Amino acid sequence: MYRIRVSGILLMTAVILTGCWNRTELNELAITTATGIDRSQHDWIVSYQSIVPSTVASSTGGSGGGGSQPAVHTFSLRTKTIHQAMNDSSMESPRRVYVAHNHVLIISQKSAEQGLSELLDYYLRSAETRETVGMVITDGKASDMLKNMIPPEKIPGMSLSNILERETENVSVYPSVSVFEFAQHFYSDAGGQIVPMIGLTGQQSAKNMDKLRSLDILKKTSAPVKISLTKAAVFNGDRLVGFLNRSESYGLSWLNRKIRGTELPLPCSASESSGRLGSVRINRVKTHFNPVKTGYHYTMQVRVKVRGVLSESACQQDLSKPETIRSLESILEKQIEKDIYTGWDKIQKLGVDALGFADKVHRKYPGQWKSIRKEWPREFKKMDLDVQVKATIRRTGLLKKTLK
Structure with a gap:
């Protein structure tokens, strides 16, 4: 009886396990x-x-x-x-x-x-x-x-x-x-x-x-x-x-929240004319968007918070002084704003909303969106951009002054 049961189980297993019939080597x-x-x-x-x-x-x-x-x-x-x-x-x-x-x-x-x-x-x-x-x-x-x-x-x-x-x-x-x-x-x-x-x-x-x-x-x-x-x-x-081109695409990367890591060359001061530069490595970016209805059109408020470290410097200033760091942060903020507006001007001329602004307007103004949906490309060309950048340089490296 035991042998009959074992034989039955093996037979059922052989029927169920049909093998890799559709295998691909x-x-x-x-x-x-x-x-x-x-x-x-x-x-x-x-x-x-x-x-x-x-x-x-x-x-x-x-x-x-x-x-x-x-x-x-x-x-x-x-x-x-x-x-x-x-x-x-x-x-x-x-x-x-x-x-x-x-x-x-x-x-x-x-x-x-x-x-x-x-x-x-x-x-x-x-x-x-x-x-x-x-x-x-x-x-x-x-x-x-x-x-x-x-x-x-x-x-x-x-x-x-x-x-x-x-x-x-x-x-x-x-x-x-x-x-x-x-x-x-x-x-x-x-x-x-x-x-x-x-x-x-x-x-x-x-x-x-x-x-x-x-x-x-x-x-x-x-x-x-x-x-x-x-x-x-x-x-x-x-x-x-x-x-x-490179500068236009780079500016739109800030608006698309695509900046993960980047390097920005900066002049040592706003009035620098000697060609000496510093370099800041951006390691953290937070961007907030807020569409606002202004009259018959819309304004997109963009607030960017940037944090980075000083990776290179040919500047003569004493980097141990807080006012020197704040001056570099101010230059960094203006540079990022300039890059953003460069990309914005180009994409607005093309009339293509490659930034997802339509989705942000739709979410905030769902009732008004129905009336402007078909006219959005034209509305996008009339949209204003309000950019504010807050930059913070957290570290200056192992040197407080340049070797010169």
């Missing part, structure tokens, strides 16, 4: 680290940058012969829809494209000008894609950008993602934007968004890349062509409508 996947999106008339050109496992293993001390083969393989497909490219990749790639580990999404300027609503739909609808992937725009072809290496790393997609992350943490001029953040702004009352742009910079233009490779110049310690953040793209809804 790791060596069957083409793990994608970066994706490029281009447009050609009504077709999509989707490019995938996938890892070559044997090369990565050999470069990290594992088995396998990578030799001089690149650590990634890039290929492109032209299809009618974005998801179709994943299926059509079977005609070119021996492995199934796996985008769950995608780090960055590179979109060409031409694609951005035609609209990205279909791209957003794909990323929000698919269960495999990640909405946390970072977005960048390029003024050239996204497929060409994926074919360039980013020394000293072997996987360009991961390197570009790290550049975006570190720039956001340490500089905050072109803060990173994920697909999810872009979609949030797209469906908000404001509808505007700012996305960083990348391009090829250096002594040589992108057109000379093939010639440089043939001459073996790229093996020098410093490549003449590099991928770097160059400017910012302004979106109204899902379409690209304008650009921001």
